[in-house]
Amino acid sequence: MSEYAIAFAPAKSRVRVRERSDEELLDAVASGDDGALAALYDRFGRVAYGLAYRILRDQALAEDAVQEAFLAIWRSAQGYQRERAKPATWILTLVHRRSVDLVRREDRRRAEALDESREPATASVDEEAGIRDRRMAVQEALAQLPEDQRQALELAYYGGLTQSELAERLGVPLGTIKSRMFAGLGRLRELLAEP
Amino acid sequence: MIQPELHDLAAAYALDALDPEERWTYEQHLYSCERCREEVAALRETAAELAYVPEGPAPPPQLRERILREARGTRSVAAAPRRRRWLFPATAVAAVAATFAAVGFAVWGFSAQENAPVEQQVVPLNGAPGNLIVAGDEGTLVVCLDQPPSGKAYEAWVIEGDTPRRAGVFAGGCQSVQLQEPLASGNTVAVTLEDEGGVDSPTTDPLLSANV
Numbered sequence: 139m140s141e142y143a144i145a146f147a148p149a150k151s152r153v154r155v156r157e158r159s160d161e162e163l164l165d166a167v168a169s170g171d172d173g174a175l176a177a178l179y180d181r182f183g184r185v186a187y188g189l190a191y192r193i194l195r196d197q198a199l200a201e202d203a204v205q206e207a208f209l210a211i212w213r214s215a216q217g218y219q220r221e222r223a224k225p226a227t228w229i230l231t232l233v234h235r236r237s238v239d240l241v242r243r244e245d246r247r248r249a250e251a252l253d254e255s256r257e258p259a260t261a262s263v264d265e266e267a268g269i270r271d272r273r274m275a276v277q278e279a280l281a282q283l284p285e286d287q288r289q290a291l292e293l294a295y296y297g298g299l300t301q302s303e304l305a306e307r308l309g310v311p312l313g314t315i316k317s318r319m320f321a322g323l324g325r326l327r328e329l330l331a332e333p
Numbered sequence: 334m335i336q337p338e339l340h341d342l343a344a345a346y347a348l349d350a351l352d353p354e355e356r357w358t359y360e361q362h363l364y365s366c367e368r369c370r371e372e373v374a375a376l377r378e379t380a381a382e383l384a385y386v387p388e389g390p391a392p393p394p395q396l397r398e399r400i401l402r403e404a405r406g407t408r409s410v411a412a413a414p415r416r417r418r419w420l421f422p423a424t425a426v427a428a429v430a431a432t433f434a435a436v437g438f439a440v441w442g443f444s445a446q447e448n449a450p451v452e453q454q455v456v457p458l459n460g461a462p463g464n465l466i467v468a469g470d471e472g473t474l475v476v477c478l479d480q481p482p483s484g485k486a487y488e489a490w491v492i493e494g495d496t497p498r499r500a501g502v503f504a505g506g507c508q509s510v511q512l513q514e515p516l517a518s519g520n521t522v523a524v525t526l527e528d529e530g531g532v533d534s535p536t537t538d539p540l541l542s543a544n545v
Contacts, residue, residue, distance in 0.1 A: 172404050179397055183383055185398070192387035200389075201396050205403065212404045222374055230381040238349045272385040280386070294350040295383045301345045302352065313341075320344035327379040 146271040160225035168215035175212055179181065183208075185269060191295050194244070196207040203240050207233040234295070241298040279329035287322030290315060343369060347376035357507045424451075460541035464521055467545055470515040472522060476541065480505035485538070486529045489513075492521040502531040520545045 166174030190200035293299050305312040342359045345351050454467040463476035490497040491514040500512040523539035
């Protein structure tokens with residue numbers, strides 16, 4: 139970059155120094171602003187793809203899930219109600235549901251969620267620090283859960299197993315699975331709320 | 334009143350750990366249970382935090398382009414009139430719940446709609462519990478039917494005048510069935526029991542019907 143360009147870079151970035159909030163971006167998407175959709179993708183695409191890939195274990199399927207989720211965002215941003223969910227929750231919920239529906243359709247399972255295999259170590263190199271911090275916080279909270287609760291959450295969320303499949307696989311009554319999921323999510327919520 | 338077993342499903346629902354029938358039933362329940370909606374909202378926020386854990390590979394750069402290209406090619410939501418507020422008399426609640434279920438609109442605010450509808454019409458079915466949801470020229474049957482006998486399946490028809498057009502073959506259970514034929518005002522939608530692969534024109538009396 140020339141000196142000239144460098145000199146002007148700060149002024150340029152000052153113009154949009156305040157990044158638009160997730161809510162503002164969703165509002166813009168609702169009014170048909172595809173630039174805002176791109177901005178949301180830049181913010182959440184990486185996490186979305188990581189999640190979809192973990193569930194689907196297949197790049198092409200993970201791409202499909204993320205694409206369909208973002209197109210659903212594009213088409214239904216008007217229906218988003220901010221008093222009911224944060225944008226991040228809404229977006230990641232769409233991605234998760236789409237991925238789970240796909241993995242069930244493909245019947246490509248899901249058992250792998252049990253074996254805690256580490257993902258490629260190279261992945262986190264260019265990742266945002268914010269995402270890394272968040273991951274560590276959630277991992278720490280998960281580690282503090284009773285083993286059976288953590289296992290139920292992980293098999294359901296990353297494995298795409300239904301509660302009935304979980305009960306069958308673990309050889310415990312359905313009611314037990316329901317309690318584990320409920321208690322596990324509740325405890326996770328408390329742990330993540332701690333300062 | 335409130336069915337205790339449904340309340341147990343909040344966490345499983347938040348984790349997407351329900352099978353389609355359970356999900357369908359629970360979403361209907363959510364519509365009439367404010368406390369459940371709040372509970373689900375809280376649990377879902379926590380469940381979504383789990384999304385940050387996997388360290389997968391980075392998405393391929395062309396995915397971003399594909400999504401944007403596809404979005405630009407789709408009808409922009411801005412082009413459609415703003416959806417009307419749903420203000421329904423109590424009698425319409427069941428129908429509305431079915432609408433939401435049909436399009437996957439989770440009623441507490443997680444709109445998972447595949448197509449933001451311009452306007453939707455809910456037509457109760459004759460002959461079976463459920464509704465026909467009409468959005469523009471697209472129709473979706475939301476219906477619970479018994480499993481058909483072996484070798485048989487349900488076939489949907491869009492009937493214009495005396496001419497039935499094949500609109501899809503489906504199995505039993507609680508589900509939403511997107512009709513594969515466009516609807517026009519004055520059409521009738523009907524479902525008959527037919528051979529598994531479907532037939533060219535109905536051979537039995539309709540089990541249910543709805544007029545558009």
